[in-house]
Amino acid sequence: MKKLLFSIRNLLQRLVGPVALHRLRKRIVRRSNTENGSCGHAERWIYIYPTFACTLKCSYCQNLHATGIHNPLEQCTMTPRAWAESINRIGRHVVISGGDPFVYHDLPGIVNRIAPHLKVVICSDLSAPGTLDALRAMRRPVSLDATYHPSSGKSGKFLQTVEAARGLDGIEIALHSVAAGKAVKFLRRTQKEFLAKDLRLNLVAAYGDLAFEGSRQQQRETVYCTKRNINIGPDGKRYPCLTKTIRMQDPLCSVTAPGIADDMPPHLCNDFGHCVPGDLEEVGMRIERLDGRGVLRPC
Numbered sequence: 001m002k003k004l005l006f007s008i009r010n011l012l013q014r015l016v017g018p019v020a021l022h023r024l025r026k027r028i029v030r031r032s033n034t035e036n037g038s039c040g041h042a043e044r045w046i047y048i049y050p051t052f053a054c055t056l057k058c059s060y061c062q063n064l065h066a067t068g069i070h071n072p073l074e075q076c077t078m079t080p081r082a083w084a085e086s087i088n089r090i091g092r093h094v095v096i097s098g099g100d101p102f103v104y105h106d107l108p109g110i111v112n113r114i115a116p117h118l119k120v121v122i123c124s125d126l127s128a129p130g131t132l133d134a135l136r137a138m139r140r141p142v143s144l145d146a147t148y149h150p151s152s153g154k155s156g157k158f159l160q161t162v163e164a165a166r167g168l169d170g171i172e173i174a175l176h177s178v179a180a181g182k183a184v185k186f187l188r189r190t191q192k193e194f195l196a197k198d199l200r201l202n203l204v205a206a207y208g209d210l211a212f213e214g215s216r217q218q219q220r221e222t223v224y225c226t227k228r229n230i231n232i233g234p235d236g237k238r239y240p241c242l243t244k245t246i247r248m249q250d251p252l253c254s255v256t257a258p259g260i261a262d263d264m265p266p267h268l269c270n271d272f273g274h275c276v277p278g279d280l281e282e283v284g285m286r287i288e289r290l291d292g293r294g295v296l297r298p299c
């Protein structure tokens with residue numbers, strides 16, 4: 001299946017060119033994210049990663065992609081109060097992702113302190129012990145973007161958690177699953193199981209199955225990269241992009257620093273080609289080549 005996808009990608013790249021192909025994929029992913037209410041929020045959001053730890057080890061995990069290991073080393077130096085105070089001061093809606101945020105020792109402690117006018121989205125696979133207890137302890141509206149990963153086994157436990165969570169006040173749930181390799185057939189059957197319980201499970205392409213320019217390449221290239229998203233790592237530092245947040249490489253400033261909500265100026269990066277695919281989905285990202293081949297991704 002993987003080989004077939006690579007052949008299709010190569011064929012399409014030859015027919016329409018890599019840039020057009022990437023844009024087409026971006027449009028599909030963005031539409032799917034909008035439909036799902038998932039983590040594809042464009043602007044005026046802040047993305048925080050209180051932990052990169054996770055109970056699963058999926059082959060297509062972006063953490064694995066960025067660092068070569070599933071649970072990258074991290075220093076969780078931010079308390080729940082410090083997270084919430086920073087988010088409230090910045091005043092943007094927040095996506096809490098990871099890793100699995102429910103592995104963080106006190107997720108309700110962050111969520112319950114966030115100002116009521118700010119939206120909160122939590123991206124999770126719902127596999128961590130204590131997930132339901134944490135959800136029950138949340139006292140404000142939360143959108144849960146829950147992902148079922150077929151590599152974690154049959155969907156029974158996930159489904160149980162979803163059903164219990166949707167009975168809780170203030171919890172809204174969108175479900176998706178990563179359609180990777182041989183799992184696609186299995187997931188079609190799983191979708192029917194979910195539908196029988198009145199739940200819609202959207203299938204999205206696995207990043208690992210879709211190599212494209214900027215990601216999963218042999219060589220690194222130096223480019224000018226312009227990013228707009230604000231990504232804060234487990235140590236409370238802002239990083240230039242998701243790739244570097246996961247690697248905890250080239251921190252810019254602390255989340256407590258004034259002016260953190262400003263857009264970042266273009267900066268030189270020599271890691272293009274080894275970016276995680278999630279970075280290349282960012283709306284407004286711009287890559288300019290130094291060798292005269294021009295702008296790869298205009299805003």
Ligand code: SF4
Nearest residue numbers: 225241269271275279
């Ligand atoms: S080129 Fe890739 S690794 Fe470098 S800053 Fe941009 S997104 Fe991050």
